Amino acid sequence: MRVHVRCPVDDDELSRLHVEAFGHADSPVPWSERLERHSRSWVVAEDEGRAVGFVHAVWDGGAHAFLLDTAVARSHRRHGVGRAVVAALVADLRSLGVEWLHVDYEARLEPFYEACGFGRTRAGLLRLSE
Secondary structure (H helix, E strand, O other): OEEEEOOOOOHHHHHHHHHHHHOOOOOOOOHHHHHHHHEEEEEEEEEOOEEEEEEEEEEOOOOEEEEEEEEEOHHHOOOOHHHHHHHHHHHHHHHOOOOEEEOOOOHHHHHHHHHOOOOOOOOOOOOOOO
């Protein structure tokens, strides 16, 4: 497995990974454009030429970034891929001068994010769509 930071991405391949990881409806997402426009950094894990892991961080233009879309292919779960992409993202954000990295997650994912070094905080969430 190889980990690539701020690399070119294949929109269709990344969309397929997200469908598999999150169970979204299968629709292509313009990932390349979205990442270039909104993200401070992103990481893709590749195995045998196929994207098997992904994460990115959007930011406020200053000290804060927000981790989003941690995705790992079913075939590669529980093999350290998720931690590897998060660790690479953290290292890159540090090198870029980002001071704080925020993440929201479901309770079932708490052990994963704590293993990645995140501490617990209180946060609020408001659903804007029905």
